[in-house]
Amino acid sequence: MSSKSHATLRYTSLRASIFLGCLLIALLLGHFGVIPVAGGSGVVFLVLLAGLVSAPISYVALSRQRDEMSEQIAGRVDGIRSRTAKRIAAQNAEEDAADDAARAAAQN
Numbered sequence: 001m002s003s004k005s006h007a008t009l010r011y012t013s014l015r016a017s018i019f020l021g022c023l024l025i026a027l028l029l030g031h032f033g034v035i036p037v038a039g040g041s042g043v044v045f046l047v048l049l050a051g052l053v054s055a056p057i058s059y060v061a062l063s064r065q066r067d068e069m070s071e072q073i074a075g076r077v078d079g080i081r082s083r084t085a086k087r088i089a090a091q092n093a094e095e096d097a098a099d100d101a102a103r104a105a106a107q108n
Contacts, residue, residue, distance in 0.1 A: 008072060014058075015054075018057055018058050030046050
């Protein structure tokens with residue numbers, strides 16, 4: 001099995017881990033009063049703050065994993081495109097053969 005076979009799963013799990021780490025830090029800062037929060041809207045603020053902080057961290061720290069995931073997805077898309085093109089070419093050849101047979105029968 002290739003090391004890039006689970007690139008999407010690896011990237012997604014690492015991205016979620018970074019977000020959860022930032023959320024944990026934000027919740028701890030809120031709990032100890034470093035970031036003032038009050039009620040449910042404060043928790044929503046901390047979740048949004050964790051998302052805002054984790055995005056650039058993920059962008060920088062996970063660039064290699066993101067490139068591997070992109071290669072994996074592009075390879076699958078190319079495979080699907082080539083299979084689709086072959087299937088369409090086979091269908092076109094079959095239709096052409098049917099048209100030729102119909103013209104030959106009409107001429108007789």
